[in-house]
Amino acid sequence: MAENTEHRPPRRRGLRIALFALAGVVLVGAGLGGLAYWKLNGNIRSVDISGQLGTARPPASTGGAFNVLVLGSDSRSGDNGNLAGGETGDTARSDTAMVVHVNQAHTAASVVSIPRDTLVPRPACTGTGGKQVAAARSAMFNSAYEVGGPACAVKTAEQLTGMRMDHFVEVDFAGFAAMIDAIGGVDVTTTVAIDDEDSGLHLDPGDHHLGGEQALAFVRTRHGVGDGSDLGRIELQQEMVRAMLGQVGALGLAANPVAMWKLGDQLTSSLTTDSDLASVGALVGLAQTIKKIGPDQLTMVTLPVVYSVSDPNRVVPKNPDAQQLWAALRGDGAVPQSVLAEQPTNPAQADPSSGPSAHPSGGPSARASASAARSARPTAVDGGAE
Template structure:
């Protein structure tokens, strides 16, 4: 009789041990998830754009569409100096600016790149220290960030486009390189050799899988390909955006928790956002809104520009094309076909003037091809600044 009573007792003990173990795993798992959430949340740097700009702004769209301003800073602070080289005197400018417009059902997006050398009216701004920075009737677009930080860049874009920038995201050189490495690199194709001593890029014609440092050089290069203008560099940046979207879509983040954590940690350490976007929940919500948009649902164009009167190294909006572009986005319509048809050529996809000479049997192919891209514009093409800064 006593033996029959001991068996259930042992079973109950085993069940209690199993239950306690399961509870401990749940608690540990919840604790790890909580730590991860706090870690990622704490990584994000933010700027309160809304408080700085007040209410004198374009209205927010009510149809579900929204706009996001993506800025690339040329700051040399921290690890940026080692990657970028050069000296900016302790200042930073927004040498890459892309307006991302997502349509009302979040099935398509249009990206407008604003050349850094575009001369624009810069509004009065308040800098990060709260000091008033007087506006200018004619200033280089990228000087807005230098004069008044991210809020001034947002205000300048809103004045230029008539669109409300619902969110802003900024990444610097080191952050971009880290992000590319975190997702496993980026693949680009060039039909011509690219050799740029300033950016350090050295590519033979063909397809290349780039790491973060190489990808950064690719999106920064100007002098090693095409006519050396900023318009050509923007075309390289568009190619990189498409490549990164394809890479992210192909690595299966949601099925690989370790990779997801690595990318999430790198992403949150690499960006600065507006305060409304500065949380893991908000970033995940944004990712949900964008998840249906891949390279095929993305249109990338450059703001129509022309050489500035009296200054061939600067550009101004080309009218009426620029106004038609902004009006289309404001009405949540696709980029006008006339704007798409008049886009600058991609210097990395130019047709070589002569075919590369085939190596003889047993000979080693050269590191770079001798064929060069034809000039897509005169030596003083619009946007060809006399000095490289970013």
């Protein structure tokens, strides 16, 4: 939904500070010597998206506007282990997906969250190890990453949006938790109890300070609050972004080189990017490019969806709303008012006394009343903490 800044004071100014945090890390690294800078650069993992996809893509962005696909991977490899509950296995999917569009003047950005269970046409891809993956007429959006890795996820996003994904950024479970711990945790407020056995998160109503693992559980919880749907979880993820920015703003990084170095080390260690963005210099350049984008110039929405006729546990883009949203961004325009008007609410910020209300797009209400909501509609989208 459009960011309401009327009642969000000074902590939201952390957005601008966060954009410069990495730039500050570079300065600290330079002061500590070339070895420190080299270490930060070596932390970043990269994928040659352009080399894998070739030229069969939407045209490159022009005039200064650009798009970034941001993914949160649910990989359980390495340090990810069994973080945040849910099923474990050898595969990984894009548990969180956001398309970030920065306008030509670099003065505003729109962030569109794509529900992971959205059924979309998935194009043919070349998977890991060169294995060819056949196209699918209807597949969950997050399956593209599972079968073909980052390049297939980018290709699927480009087909869905009609826009070139100029950059790609991925963070996994362990990386996200480590970043939260590096900034000293985050503060969140919930007006309702959250009790989710799948994610392992148990919070009473009130204010809470969350460490890395709890923050990860917060952004992955779904069954412990609201109606158990992925749409409500997306709202929790957007709330966590606000909390992170507020905490970064309170750190006073410019006067605390040790904290700045720790954050920079965790940040670069947590990222996988496209090859063009895989250096501290490139990331700092990106931050400089969007330095004019403050909280008042950021709009966060969820892709309009409705439940699928063929599978009530999945959703499909709601047209013409979804088409109008992508068309507006392709034309470097603002998110349409019709899309802003039908956004879900944050289940953690619901009025505990209010019952469920139908979501305008035909999806579930995100208001807190899990048992009532579940009895009034089909099974929640997907299962588990996944």
